[in-house]
Amino acid sequence: MLSISQLPSFALTSVKSLRYPSSSSSSLSLFFSFFPRVSNFVRASSGIPNLVACSPTEIIIPRVNNAGLRIEETVDVAKGKIRLDSWISSRVNGVSRARVQSSIRLGLVTVNGRVVDKVSHNVKAGDEVNCTISELQPLKAEAEDIPLDIVYEDKHVLVVNKPAHMVVHPAPGNPTGTLVNGILHHCSLPCVSYSNAEDDDSDEETFSDDEEMTTSSSSYAASVRPGIVHRLDKGTTGLLVVAKDEHSHAHLAEQFKLHTIERVYVSLTTGVPSPPQGRIEIPIGRDSSNRIRMAAIPGGVSGGRARHAASRYKVIETFAGGGSSLVEWRLETGRTHQIRAHAKYMGVPLLGDEVYGGTKSMALSLLQKRVSRSDQEEIVELISRMDRPCLHAIVLGFTHPCTGEIVKFSCPPPSDLAEIVGLLRRSGLEKVK
Structure with a gap:
């Protein structure tokens, strides 16, 4: 004690x-x-x-894009009215509120056959809503000289102690200062571009307590996230493993899938x-x-x-x-x-x-x-x-x-x-x- x-x-x-x-x-x-x-x-x-020393490889990790997803539904609310963006968000999984609002502003939503570009527009029971989810804009991750608390490193893996308030990878609300930015600098990787893949329907917290980042469908849009296999919430501290080559990423991803980590x-x-x-x-x-x-x-x-x-x-x-x-x-x-x-x-x-x-x-x-x-x-x-x-x-x-x-x-x-x-x-x- x-x-x-x-x-x-x-x-x-x-x-x-x-x-x-x-x-x-x-x-x-x-x-x-x-x-x-x-x-x-x-x-x-x-x-x-x-x-x-590092011997890194950029890892391609498939992620869901949802671009072009269409919703054609009749609003069914018990009573009163509800904001258009709120109602659409409640009908779609894996799409952020910000992206729904972007789709509305781009004129991709109609209510009862008329284009509505105001996110705060109210809909009521019986309204017919037609929505097409907009394309995600590519994001760029640039190398940044961010101090990393490296617990262990060899040619294949990197184990990092993530501090509080550090986001794991760039997202619309956190384009810089992330763990990925620091890893790019640490491993002397160039700036990388990747699809803006969404993880949660959250405008505030978009990262998950140790949520696996794996998928096997080749139809998913690709995004580049150097070796990230799992994540920790922005406020959570502690250990996180990063793969430094494609074989290591696939092997670790399989361990997460089988729950042997x-x-x-x-x-x-x-x-x-x-x-x-x-x-x-x-x-x-x-x-x-x-x-x-x-x-x-x-x-x-x-x-x-x-x-x-x-x-x-x-x-x-x-x-x-x-x-x-x-x-x-x-x-x-x-x-x-x-x-x-x-x-x-x-x-x-x-x-x-x-x-x-x-x-x-x-x-x-x-x-x-x-x-x-x-x-x-x-x-x-x-x-x-x-x-x-x-x-x-x-x-x-x-x-x-x-x-x-x-x-x-x-x-x-x-x-x-x-x-x-x-x-x-x-x-x-x-x-x-």
């Missing part, structure tokens, strides 16, 4: 200090002491080879899951009331509204009389916002997750009065500064695509999460047996 004196050094411990256990055993022990229950399956990651996350929740250990298997689909959010939908698979999703969880520690808990998650599937949606469904949204209900006000109401009086001011400050969900990809394991060796990597949580855990632990800890 961390002592008070160890907390600051832990909060600033970098992944690099854990990369070579033989030369930094104290840092590794510190990491294991922070998550003693996690250490059983982390200790295998040692003896990592030296870094070598080991993915372990830790989170801080508002409240404590009940029971403290278990498996949640609830389909996940788009939240009908909030399009930037996913939702756990019981029975949603049979109705076509959701996709199968399963997560295993275990409470590691509880804090502040049950006001919060440190939870380990293991993913069996990789769905958009899977952990966040499942945590909300269980009634314990992640601390700092404003989209899914883990608001700062909720966290403060649960914690402020339950920590020692001397710590109340500090907990308010730490939670007020937390501007993302407290979720970290702590362990990543896979079969090396070229050597066949099972490799496993780990990295400690960043300082914002570590500081809150340290304060809660200092104020009182309940171990889970």
Whole structure:
């Protein structure tokens, strides 16, 4: 267990200090002491080879374009009116609201036979809507000198510790400053162009917690994303693997498809899951009331509204009389916002997750009065500064695509999460047996 004196050094411990256990055993022990229950399956990651120069290949990854998709439907709403862009978005999966609005402005939508180019136009029950989805405009990803926290690298793969607020690849709302931009520079790749492929119907969060990026249909539009096999949300921190050649990409993609990749996350929740250990298997689909959010939908698979999703969880520690808990998650599937949606469904949204209900006000109401009086001011400050969900990809394991060796990597949580855990632990800890 961390002592008070160890907390600051832990909060600033970098992944690099854990990369070579033989030369930094104290840092590794510190990491294991922070998550003693996690250490059983982390200790295998040692003896990592030296870094070598890149030998990259641009990877072509098929993605859905949806250009030319046509909708011819009669509006069916219970009562009143609904915005045209909202109604069309509710009828199409995989197309962003921004792209629907672009289609309307381009004159590709008619209502009752008349062209409507105003996105806020209201439609009512009985209106006949005809819409053609517009072509996506190509995006360019340019190399940018962005510092990358590289946990491991060889000629075939790259494992990166993604910081908070970094988007994985360029999108209309995030054209620069992404992980792909940094990888292009790191591997001395030129500027690349690719189809503007959409991932979620979200104008705010377009990236998914460890969602696989694989498909086999040659009819899909191609896009260039150097080696990206899976993604993490913009606010999620932690480990992500990147393929550096086509063989490695195909091999890793198959592992994700077969669910043989080991993915372990830790989170801080508002409240404590009940029971403290278990498996949640609830389909996940788009939240009908909030399009930037996913939702756990019981029975949603049979109705076509959701996709199968399963997560295993275990409470590691509880804090502040049950006001919060440190939870380990293991993913069996990789769905958009899977952990966040499942945590909300269980009634314990992640601390700092404003989209899914883990608001700062909720966290403060649960914690402020339950920590020692001397710590109340500090907990308010730490939670007020937390501007993302407290979720970290702590362990990543896979079969090396070229050597066949099972490799496993780990990295400690960043300082914002570590500081809150340290304060809660200092104020009182309940171990889970």
